[in-house]
Each structure stands twice: as structure tokens, then as C-alpha cells.
């Protein structure tokens with residue numbers, strides 16, 4: 001269950017226990033406090049006793065009728081997301097969001113999602129790039145697979161990492177990858193992610209491939225070409241060569257629709273040696289894969 005994301009493996013919030021996904025999202029005393037204030041009475045239910053898979057599926061489905069709030073699934077996913085963001089702020093930015101601030105953010109975002117659901121205005125990524133648009137990951141069409149890829153850059157060390165995930169038309173996880181790249185630019189990190197995803201897809205025999213990344217610049221290079229003298233030109237042509245026998249669509253995704261790849265690219269910093277390939281869902285991804293599969297819309301920019 002260890003995520004190997006903090007140096008000691010200890011919870012960065014309480015410092016008392018090893019930080020598993022469940023600890024970070026539910027069991028840390030500080031986090032329990034948020035859940036209990038969000039929905040009083042949770043302590044008397046099985047909420048804090050379930051294992052992670054049951055916990056997620058219960059709260060996304062059955063839980064709705066069992067708790068007193070009808071909007072629980074949306075509230076649950078939103079709260080988990082914000083609790084995770086808070087955890088990352090502590091780890092990466094050394095800043096702490098109070099319980100009250102956390103609760104306020106959760107209620108605000110749930111309100112915004114419900115407004116949008118009422119109006120039924122799922123705005124597609126391609127059509128609306130403005131702030132406030134709802135962003136969600138979408139399944140590829142039948143007979144296609146989708147590679148979501150991302151690069152991650154650590155400004156302190158000047159090193160990059162990349163990672164990504166392959167999913168089919170039902171949104172089913174096929175495999176994921178993460179890799180440390182050493183010192184290179186942000187753009188090269190993004191393109192390495194795409195190249196590794198493309199190689200993996202081709203090596204598994206896929207021919208209809210959608211490649212999605214949140215770097216608009218990288219996607220533009222792949223669409224429109226790149227100057228020969230550009231430091232990333234070789235990577236762009238490697239990607240093109242790798243995919244030369246495939247049907248390929250290069251797609252720009254918003255960060256919010258690319259979270260699974262984002263998590264993997266961050267994980268890449270901790271991968272030793274060669275690229276790591278995940279054939280089963282790693283623990284730290286489960287929540288975000290669930291997110292995408294239930295297509296809960298996230299409000300852009302929050």
C-alpha cells in the first residue's frame with residue numbers, strides 16, 4: 001500500500017502513521033475530521049472500516065441512499081479530490097489548508113457541479129477552452145485506445161519524469177507507465193511521455209490510437225511540425241516514426257482531464273532504472289481511474 005511519494009513514507013499531515021492512500025484520503029485524524037464535519041454520523045457507519053475498493057465503490061453507488069445526503073457521490077469524489085490536493089500542497093508547497101477552508105472549497109465545488117448538472121451543460125474540451133468549462137476524460141470510440149500522457153519537472157533538481165496510461169473504449173485500464181528522465185526540459189519531458197506511450201501502444205499491437213496530453217505546445221508540434229533546429233525536433237520525429245503505421249489522433253486535454261497521467265508522471269521521479277510498467281492498477285491511481293470512469297465533471301480552474 002505504500003506510495004513511496006514522501007521521503008520517510010510517514011504521513012506528512014500527522015507524522016504518526018505510514019501514509020497509505022486510505023490514510024491520506026480517509027484515516028488520518030485530520031482528514032477524518034473533515035469527513036465528519038461534512039456529514040455528521042459517518043462515525044456510526046462502516047465508512048471508516050471498509051477497504052479501499054469497497055470504500056470507493058460503496059460511496060460512489062450504494063452509499064448514496066444510505067447516507068442522508070442524496071448528492072453524496074458527488075460530494076464524496078469532490079472531497080477526496082480536495083483532500084488529496086491539500087495533501088499535495090503540504091508535500092510540495094509546504095502550505096496547509098485549514099479544515100474550514102477545505103470544507104468551504106468542497107461545498108463550493110459541489111454547488112458548481114450541481115448547477116452545471118442542472119443545466120446539463122457538459123462542455124466538450126474541444127469546444128470550450130474558457131475558465132468555468134466542465135472538463136472530463138472521455139472514453140475513446142470503439143476499436144480505439146487512448147493514451148493519456150504527461151511530463152513532470154522538478155525545478156529544484158532540474159530533472160524531469162514522465163508517465164501515462166492506456167485505456168480502452170470502456171475506459172478500462174490496460175496498463176500504465178512511469179519513468180525518470182534525468183535532466184531535460186519540460187517540453188522534452190512531455191514529449192518523452194508521449195513517445196513512451198506510443199511505443200507501448202504499438203508494441204501491444206494497437207493501431208487506432210488517440211494520444212492525449214495537456215501540453216498544448218507538444219500537441220501543436222505533433223500537429224503542425226517543429227523547426228528542424230528545435231531541441232525537441234528529434235523526439236517529435238521519433239513519435240511520428242513510431243506511429244507511422246497507425247491511425248493516430250493527437251488531442252489536447254486539460255490538466256483536469258489528464259489527472260491519471262499527471263499522477264504517473266509525478267511517480268516517475270521515484271522510479272529507479274528503466275521505465276516501470278504497471279499491468280494492474282497501482283494503489284495511488286485507483287481513485288483517479290474511478291473518477292474518470294464515472295465521468296464526474298470537474299470545474300476548470302478550481
Ligand SMILES: [Zn+2]
Nearest residue numbers: 011013014028
Ligand atoms: Zn496522517
